[in-house]
Amino acid sequence: MPKVKTNSGAKKRFVLTGSGKIKRKHAFKRHILTKKTTKQKRNLTHTGLVASCDCGGVRSLLALK
Numbered sequence: 001m002p003k004v005k006t007n008s009g010a011k012k013r014f015v016l017t018g019s020g021k022i023k024r025k026h027a028f029k030r031h032i033l034t035k036k037t038t039k040q041k042r043n044l045t046h047t048g049l050v051a052s053c054d055c056g057g058v059r060s061l062l063a064l065k
Contacts, residue, residue: 015019022050
């Protein structure tokens, strides 16, 4: 049986933590930042965790169990 390939886009976007959770970055922080408030931009800076309902899909993209 051939090896399962990891999705190239997913491996650039997600990081696995030591406890097995999946870290992600927030969207809307790349461009058109002048119309966004400082508070909004600051809150988008922090990393978040992938929701539990989406973990299965992300894990399959990353070729994990």
